[in-house]
Amino acid sequence: MSYAYLFKFIIIGDSGVGKSCLLLQFTDKRFQPIHDLTIGVEFGAKIVQMDGKTIKLQIWDTAGQESFRSITRSYYRGAAGALLVYDITRRETFNHLATWLEDARQYSSPDMTVVLVGNKCDLEHRRQVSKEEGEAFARAHGLSFLETSAKTAFHVEETFxxxxxxxxxxxxxxxxxxxxxxxxxxxGATANTIQLQQNNQDERSGCC
Known part of the structure; x- marks a missing residue:
């Protein structure tokens, strides 16, 4: 399918916070309760519509283990957006956010859009990180913030x-x-075609 723009995304955060499950829920609308740990990176893509334009999201799901951190860093370059994910039931994943964000800002474009994601909000009875703490971290670092559930699909589509x-x-x-x-x-080809048509119209109307 042709598209007006392609946006490259990267999903980052500690191992086990649900990064792969968020990607699967967004691209395939399904939840896989048992998921092998990501080795290196995994890939997914989805088409969305915005103001009548077709936009392709190319999403790279990265491994959260420290041993793969150098591989993850290589994917920051050339990313237009990042989802920084933590697990609301595991405080240590929230405590590590500053390190992930530091990496993201060091190795990516300064214009990269970052959304903070508190995943697994369906497990409210096991919550260790309050929504207010997530909101405060996002405000302090200039990020958007949403809580999600990859299991129930709550706010998954909205996040991307x-x-x-x-x-x-x-x-x-x-x-x-x-x-x-x-x-x-x-x-993409669609945007280039529209621009070419606009240029041709400008040339025809310009002159005599």
Whole structure:
């Protein structure tokens, strides 16, 4: 399928927070309760519509183990958006957010859109991190924030589409350089065709 833009996403966070499950729920609308630990990176993609434009999200799900951290870092470059995920039932995953965010900002474009995601909110009875703590961390670091459940699909679609919407708004405002790969946005054939048609119309109406 042709698309106007392709946005590259990366999902980061500690091992076992539900990164792969979030990706599977978003792309396939299903939940896999037993999931092998990601080795290196996994990949998924989905088409979304925004203001009548077709946008392809290319999503890289990274391993959370320390032994794969160097591989994960190589995927920050050229990412337009990142989901920074923690598990609301495991405080240590929340405590490690600052380290993940430091890596993301060191190795990615300064214009990368980051959404903080508190996953597994269906396990309210096991909660160790309050929603207010997540909101406070997001405010302090200039991030968007949502709590999700990969199991019930709560806020999963909204998390990805909100990040995509923010990237799309940056494009409309001219804040992203679309000529290189570093920003994580690729202009598709559809957008190029529209621009060419607009240029031709401008030329025809310009002159005599």
């Amino acid at each position: 589409t909100e990040a995509a919407r923010t990237i799309y708004e940056k494009i409309k405002q001219g804040k992203l350089d679309l000529n290189g790969d570093f920003q994580g946005v690729k202009v």
